[in-house]
Amino acid sequence: MKKPALERPVLLDVQDITRLYGPAKGCEAIDFQLHAGEVLGIVGESGSGKSTLLRVLAGLEAPDAGRVVYRRHAGEDVLDRDEAELDLYAIGEAQRRALLRLEWGLVHQNPRDGLRMGVSAGANIGERLMAQGQRHYGQLRETGQAWMRQVELDAGRIDDAPRTFSGGMQQRLQIARTLVTRPRLVFMDEPTGGLDVSVQARLLDMLRTLVRSLGLSVVLVTHDLAVARLLAHRLMVMRRGQVVETGLTDQILDDPQHEYTQLLVSSVLTP
Amino acid sequence: MNGYNFAYLDEQTKRMIRRALLKAVAIPGYQVPFGGREMPMPYGWGTGGVQLTASILGADDILKVIDQGADDTTNAVSIRHFFQRVAGVETTTATTAADVIQTRHRIPETPLRSGQILVFQVPIPEPLRFIEPSEQETRLMHALEEYGVMHVKLYEDIARYGHIATTYAYPVKVDGRYVMDPSPIPKFDNPKLDGNPALMLFGAGREKRLYAIPPYTRVESLDFEDHPFEIQRWEHSCALCGSDHSYLDEVITDDKGGRMFVCSDTDYCQTRRGEVA
Amino acid sequence: MHSMTNARPRLTVSGLHKQFLLHGQGGLEIDVMRDLSLTLHAGECLVLAGRSGIGKSTLLKMLHGDYCIDQGRIRLHFDDGTLDLETLPAYAWHGLRRDVIGYVSQFLRVVPRVAAVDVVMEPLLARGADEQDARQRAETLLARLNLPERLWQLPPGTFSGGEQQRVNIARGFIGEHPLLLLDEPTASLDATNRDVVIALIGEAKARGAAMLGIFHDEDVRDRVADRLLPLDDSLGARASFTRDVQETLS
Numbered sequence: 027m028k029k030p031a032l033e034r035p036v037l038l039d040v041q042d043i044t045r046l047y048g049p050a051k052g053c054e055a056i057d058f059q060l061h062a063g064e065v066l067g068i069v070g071e072s073g074s075g076k077s078t079l080l081r082v083l084a085g086l087e088a089p090d091a092g093r094v095v096y097r098r099h100a101g102e103d104v105l106d107r108d109e110a111e112l113d114l115y116a117i118g119e120a121q122r123r124a125l126l127r128l129e130w131g132l133v134h135q136n137p138r139d140g141l142r143m144g145v146s147a148g149a150n151i152g153e154r155l156m157a158q159g160q161r162h163y164g165q166l167r168e169t170g171q172a173w174m175r176q177v178e179l180d181a182g183r184i185d186d187a188p189r190t191f192s193g194g195m196q197q198r199l200q201i202a203r204t205l206v207t208r209p210r211l212v213f214m215d216e217p218t219g220g221l222d223v224s225v226q227a228r229l230l231d232m233l234r235t236l237v238r239s240l241g242l243s244v245v246l247v248t249h250d251l252a253v254a255r256l257l258a259h260r261l262m263v264m265r266r267g268q269v270v271e272t273g274l275t276d277q278i279l280d281d282p283q284h285e286y287t288q289l290l291v292s293s294v295l296t297p
Numbered sequence: 298m299n300g301y302n303f304a305y306l307d308e309q310t311k312r313m314i315r316r317a318l319l320k321a322v323a324i325p326g327y328q329v330p331f332g333g334r335e336m337p338m339p340y341g342w343g344t345g346g347v348q349l350t351a352s353i354l355g356a357d358d359i360l361k362v363i364d365q366g367a368d369d370t371t372n373a374v375s376i377r378h379f380f381q382r383v384a385g386v387e388t389t390t391a392t393t394a395a396d397v398i399q400t401r402h403r404i405p406e407t408p409l410r411s412g413q414i415l416v417f418q419v420p421i422p423e424p425l426r427f428i429e430p431s432e433q434e435t436r437l438m439h440a441l442e443e444y445g446v447m448h449v450k451l452y453e454d455i456a457r458y459g460h461i462a463t464t465y466a467y468p469v470k471v472d473g474r475y476v477m478d479p480s481p482i483p484k485f486d487n488p489k490l491d492g493n494p495a496l497m498l499f500g501a502g503r504e505k506r507l508y509a510i511p512p513y514t515r516v517e518s519l520d521f522e523d524h525p526f527e528i529q530r531w532e533h534s535c536a537l538c539g540s541d542h543s544y545l546d547e548v549i550t551d552d553k554g555g556r557m558f559v560c561s562d563t564d565y566c567q568t569r570r571g572e573v574a
Numbered sequence: 575m576h577s578m579t580n581a582r583p584r585l586t587v588s589g590l591h592k593q594f595l596l597h598g599q600g601g602l603e604i605d606v607m608r609d610l611s612l613t614l615h616a617g618e619c620l621v622l623a624g625r626s627g628i629g630k631s632t633l634l635k636m637l638h639g640d641y642c643i644d645q646g647r648i649r650l651h652f653d654d655g656t657l658d659l660e661t662l663p664a665y666a667w668h669g670l671r672r673d674v675i676g677y678v679s680q681f682l683r684v685v686p687r688v689a690a691v692d693v694v695m696e697p698l699l700a701r702g703a704d705e706q707d708a709r710q711r712a713e714t715l716l717a718r719l720n721l722p723e724r725l726w727q728l729p730p731g732t733f734s735g736g737e738q739q740r741v742n743i744a745r746g747f748i749g750e751h752p753l754l755l756l757d758e759p760t761a762s763l764d765a766t767n768r769d770v771v772i773a774l775i776g777e778a779k780a781r782g783a784a785m786l787g788i789f790h791d792e793d794v795r796d797r798v799a800d801r802l803l804p805l806d807d808s809l810g811a812r813a814s815f816t817r818d819v820q821e822t823l824s
Contacts, residue, residue: 027616027652027653027752028652028653028654029652029653029654029655029657030652030669030670030673030674031669032657032662032666032669032670033666034665034666034669059665061665063668064665064668119437119441120440120441123437123441123443124441127443127445142428142449144428145428145449145450145452145453146452146453146456146457148452148456149449149452149453149456152449152452153445153446153449154445156445156446156448156449156452157443157444157445157446158445161448161520161521161522162521162522162523163452163455163521163522163523163524164523166452167456184456185456185457224687227685227686227687227688228687230685230686231685231687231688234685238699238700255683256685259665259667259668260664260665260668272664273642273664274639274640274664274667274668276638276639276640277639277640277641277642277664280635280640280641281594281635281640281641281642283595283642284597285597285598288596288597288598289597289598292598
């Protein structure tokens with residue numbers, strides 16, 4: 027029996043990121059690598075700096091110090107002609123926004139932040155494709171319907187505005203809108219937060235399936251350790267702007283080493 | 298005319314606007330901010346167009362003013378009289394005779410020639426405004442050519458009505474770069490924007506923006522491969538001149554449902570009737 | 575002598591220690607394992623023995639990456655080299671668990687509202703298997719484990735303990751991992767289904783899987799164990815490579 031191939035190329039190389047709004051407000055000296063095909067969970071309480079970190083990683087907010095390097099890999103990229111390595115805040119805004127729009131995706135906690143509430147579900151799903159230059163209405167519509175089915179929405183409602191959808195449906199629509207261009211790297215900010223528990227479960231299952239079938243790499247921010255357990259391969263625990271512990275998800279939750287992680291894990295209610 | 302500088306605006310203001318116009322001509326379709334002045338008319342009545350006209354008008358120029366194609370509607374008559382009083386320029390209703398044509402919502406049917414200037418009155422200059430309320434964001438979108446949302450609007454049209462239902466202010470891409478609102482002209486007039494020998498200037502008074510399409514510039518109307526851009530067609534001909542290829546207005550003639558279709562371009566219609574007669 | 579002692583082992587554990595440091599309890603230190611060593615071969619089932627709380631599950635969890643390896647070595651041996659688990663980076667565990675180390679725990683942890691059959695087939699889908707094939711294999715296993723067909727499309731959350739465990743067993747065995755960790759897979763099963771599990775273990779052995787298991791039921795233990803590894807209160811344990819099962823049990 028041969029040794030399994032466990033090496034995965036590094037997709038995102040985060041080097042010593044600091045973004046502080048005040049003492050211990052924001053995130054400080056964050057260092058990690060995200061490997062291709064990995065789901066990395068960032069957990070911590072409110073104010074731990076995890077959302078600030080996500081904003082920096084996702085290209086929305088420049089850090090005070092440090093680099094976010096995105097590595098493309100030859101042969102698996104449609105944009106082979108571009109640089110293999112992109113320093114997120116050293117490249118121009120035009121290139122960064124194009125990257126965010128075409129190769130990356132961001133799922134907001136509140137679907138209203140990620141959707142255009144005034145236009146139909148189909149137009150929401152099609153927007154990124156149109157931004158890429160797709161100009162065939164019929165194909166856009168077919169793709170829109172296929173994605174609605176994929177996220178378990180009634181494809182017959184493709185012309186309805188998102189405001190007529192429930193919160194869970196809106197979140198699924200936002201996911202379809204984000205994934206339609208098959209981004210390689212997706213950032214998710216509490217994707218199941220604010221949803222009813224029953225709706226959460228279905229969404230979690232859907233996300234797991236999509237991650238697997240599309241081979242997504244994900245950085246997931248959540249305060250919910252149960253969500254982290256089900257979605258994340260690996261966890262990073264944050265407290266007061268700093269990473270206190272990282273490791274395999276099961277290890278962090280079953281054998282936490284740091285005092286704070288032990289407190290966090292033992293504070294969870296398990297029915 | 299005493300008490301006013303030639304063409305109402307002071308020379309410094311005109312110079313400022315002309316500088317902005319030069320920039321606009323240099324970057325076709327790009328919206329240039331300018332220091333708009335208070336004009337003796339309400340916003341929405343053509344204050345942007347009037348300031349542009351005032352800035353480019355020379356004493357020898359012959360001015361034509363139209364509103365929805367007509368020389369004889371209130372807005373057209375008022376602006377024509379305004380410039381007669383404050384500039385003392387000669388005016389005309391004949392498209393071919395005019396050097397400067399200020400227009401609200403139409404492009405004349407008679408082809409324009411090189412050397413003519415068409416000045417459009419623009420209510421909302423920003424074509425991305427309907428979907429993006431932030432000015433900062435729309436400017437960035439223009440700068441980075443992020444125009445995917447324009448097709449979102451057209452997509453919505455087709456989804457809702459089965460075809461692109463936008464019939465006026467139909468967005469165009471100028472010189473393969475900037476997406477531009479051609480002002481609320483009917484999309485019937487959009488093809489006239491493309492490669493036109495005349496200089497076309499656009500002025501928005503309320504938002505204090507101006508932009509331009511230089512002569513012979515490529516102007517494309519946005520569309521989908523399977524829903525290509527089309528202009529309006531009428532089953533009727535003009536009831537007055539018999540034209541079957543001009544933009545027609547529907548006119549109600551009595552209280553019993555009587556109606557007729559006539560050219561919206563009054564000069565064109567009258568000229569044809571003169572020729573026909 | 576055991577027939578396989580001379581073959582190259584699949585797994586060697588040496589000098590393994592485990593201590594829990596509970597910060598919340600004033601820094602309480604609990605030693606659960608000291609200097610544990612063992613060797614496991616392909617096609618062999620080694621059963622951990624000893625009173626409950628002695629650290630049998632702890633060992634399985636360390637082998638599965640759930641618990642940190644504080645001290646000692648865990649090595650997996652392949653034809654083309656060795657993998658040291660104590661230094662394996664966290665990102666690599668995901669692939670290792672998918673392809674090499676399988677785990678059947680006592681408790682089912684799944685996404686709520688996911689159908690039993692989908693729970694079972696997931697390990698295959700994770701490897702990119704065809705969905706139809708995976709579903710068929712999952713159904714075959716569930717049928718073999720006598721899970722009523724009407725339950726297949728239901729989420730196991732509401733199942734009885736025994737039914738949940740059978741879903742879990744099917745999920746654990748479907749991947750045919752070369753190293754299987756079995757944490758009381760037969761605990762709440764009736765005799766019929768215990769026999770099925772014993773047969774599954776036998777088949778796994780036949781295809782060369784190495785297994786490390788905890789079985790409280792002595793009958794099951796006798797039937798599946800090739801060797802026993804007794805853990806005692808000295809906290810140390812060493813697998814006796816020379817003693818065979820009969821000797822150990824006596």
